[in-house]
Amino acid sequence: MTTSTAIARLNAADPDFAHHLDHLLSWESVSDDSVNQRVLDIIKAVRERGDAALVDFTRQFDGLDVKSMSDLILPRERLELALTRITAPQREALEVAAARVRSYHEKQKQDSWSYTEADGTVLGQKVTPLDRAGLYVPGGKASYPSSVLMNAIPAKVAGVTEVVMVVPTPRGEINELVLAAACIAGVDRVFTIGGAQAVAALAYGTESVPKVDKVVGPGNIYVATAKRHVFGQVGIDMIAGPSEILVVCDGQTDPDWIAMDLFSQAEHDEDAQAILVSPDAAFLDKVAASINKLLPTMDRAEIIAKSINGRGALILVRDMEQAIEVANRIAPEHLELSVADPQAWLPSIRHAGAIFMGRHTSEALGDYCAGPNHVLPTSGTARFSSPLGVYDFQKRSSIIFCSPQGASELGKTASVLARGESLSAHARSAEYRIVKGE
Numbered sequence: 212m213t214t215s216t217a218i219a220r221l222n223a224a225d226p227d228f229a230h231h232l233d234h235l236l237s238w239e240s241v242s243d244d245s246v247n248q249r250v251l252d253i254i255k256a257v258r259e260r261g262d263a264a265l266v267d268f269t270r271q272f273d274g275l276d277v278k279s280m281s282d283l284i285l286p287r288e289r290l291e292l293a294l295t296r297i298t299a300p301q302r303e304a305l306e307v308a309a310a311r312v313r314s315y316h317e318k319q320k321q322d323s324w325s326y327t328e329a330d331g332t333v334l335g336q337k338v339t340p341l342d343r344a345g346l347y348v349p350g351g352k353a354s355y356p357s358s359v360l361m362n363a364i365p366a367k368v369a370g371v372t373e374v375v376m377v378v379p380t381p382r383g384e385i386n387e388l389v390l391a392a393a394c395i396a397g398v399d400r401v402f403t404i405g406g407a408q409a410v411a412a413l414a415y416g417t418e419s420v421p422k423v424d425k426v427v428g429p430g431n432i433y434v435a436t437a438k439r440h441v442f443g444q445v446g447i448d449m450i451a452g453p454s455e456i457l458v459v460c461d462g463q464t465d466p467d468w469i470a471m472d473l474f475s476q477a478e479h480d481e482d483a484q485a486i487l488v489s490p491d492a493a494f495l496d497k498v499a500a501s502i503n504k505l506l507p508t509m510d511r512a513e514i515i516a517k518s519i520n521g522r523g524a525l526i527l528v529r530d531m532e533q534a535i536e537v538a539n540r541i542a543p544e545h546l547e548l549s550v551a552d553p554q555a556w557l558p559s560i561r562h563a564g565a566i567f568m569g570r571h572t573s574e575a576l577g578d579y580c581a582g583p584n585h586v587l588p589t590s591g592t593a594r595f596s597s598p599l600g601v602y603d604f605q606k607r608s609s610i611i612f613c614s615p616q617g618a619s620e621l622g623k624t625a626s627v628l629a630r631g632e633s634l635s636a637h638a639r640s641a642e643y644r645i646v647k648g649e
């Protein structure tokens with residue numbers, strides 16, 4: 212068992228720094244060709260063999276002795292039973308978290324809108340919830356009741372008609388908190404399947420699993436790779452793969468706090484990434500010492516050690532300006548600004564899934580109950596993706612309702628442009644509506 216650390220040390224003044232940083236961040240080191248090929252094979256099998264493939268993969272990857280698909284379906288009554296099996300403090304914590312997540316997400320709901328032009332033409336946008344959403348809740352190395360809330364509550368706030376959840380139950384171990392969270396969040400159907408096979412089932416449908424319109428939620432490298440491959444067949448929210456944390460610290464926070472913040476994401480997965488950037492070399496040494504002191508006390512020391520040794524780093528920068536440059540280059544899932552005046556640096560941050568401001572705001576609070584979503588873009592995709600939100604479960608249709616006068620006026624412009632494109636059917640269609648003599 213490896214539980215000692217040899218975390219990489221990088222210096223931004225090193226001429227090869229950019230190269231070293233690229234290597235550290237590279238997704239390829241996590242998602243190699245063999246993962247890709249395995250995921251493609253799994254998707255193909257689920258498309259061809261439906262439920263039978265799901266049963267086989269669940270036996271193979273989750274170590275479950277299942278005979279048929281009916282063993283992998285949980286009725287709503289089972290979710291209600293779970294609510295009675297958890298402790299009162301657990302139920303209260305789930306309800307507090309759910310209420311906070313709901314009130315934050317209610318602010319994100321978009322409504323239809325329109326405006327009327329002088330000639331009576333109405334233009335607008337109709338906002339519609341998805342008919343059916345598929346939520347991936349991870350469950351391989353840990354159970355995530357919090358991810359149930361983070362996935363399902365925005366879907367429900369958006370008004371999605373049917374919310375289908377998939378969650379693996381390795382070795383048949385069902386987590387009552389996960390099911391209780393599904394009950395509280397109003398999930399409609401639950402299948403105990405996971406990995407690439409669950410994503411494929413939601414995307415293509417099987418005899419038992421309904422095909423959904425969009426697959427959302429985080430997962431390991433197999434899940435993230437499968438989501439990339441099914442995009443287009445269904446919508447996806449983003450690539451939310453192995454967890455990441457980037458802490459920018461001015462050197463004045465307790466080094467034990469920072470070490471534990473790094474561990475908090477490293478403990479998710481060997482592939483998770485935890486990085487500290489600071490202009491204070493002595494502080495980096497103190498955090499390295501805290502890492503070595505605290506690691507043996509951790510329940511998940513082995514996973515943390517692999518993550519920290521394989522993908523972690525302590526980065527020395529010239530000053531805080533350079534620290535922020537590095538943060539923008541990394542575009543992390545979670546960015547902790549563990550500094551005296553985080554507000555002063557916020558305007559310079561351009562790319563991060565979520566920004567945790569100040570020494571007291573540990574990332575863990577955002578994972579559970581602050582209110583914002585914890586399903587966030589990873590592996591640099593915060594450059595173009597956003598946190599999971601109500602908007603992921605809503606889509607928009609444009610509305611154009613021309614008055615006769617509006618159609619006549621617009622027809623003239625459309626005719627000129629259509630003829631410029633040599634599309635005469637377009638031109639004549641518009642021209643029919645031009646009022647004669649105008």
Ligand SMILES: NC(=O)c1ccc[n+]([C@@H]2O[C@H](COP(=O)([O-])OP(=O)(O)OC[C@H]3O[C@@H](n4cnc5c(N)ncnc54)[C@H](O)[C@@H]3O)[C@@H](O)[C@H]2O)c1
Pocket residue numbers: 249272273348349350351352353355358379404405406407408429430431432433434451452453454479480482483544585586587588589
């Ligand atoms: N970005 C976010 O918002 C967020 C939130 C929570 C968790 N996470 C991340 O989600 C991930 C959860 O990973 P996990 O493994 O615990 O659960 P998971 O549910 O994502 O993956 C478990 C499944 O992976 C599949 N699998 C495992 N080994 C396989 C193999 N060798 N070949 C094919 N398939 C295989 C199995 O089907 C198994 O059911 C972690 O990386 C964690 O950091 C991210």
Ligand SMILES: N[C@H](CO)Cc1c[nH]c[nH+]1
Pocket residue numbers: 355357358453454455476544578585586587
């Ligand atoms: N940090 C994860 C997102 O990367 C979310 C989570 C759930 N539970 C604990 N943490």
Ligand SMILES: [Zn+2]
Pocket residue numbers: 454475476479578
């Ligand atoms: Zn976490």
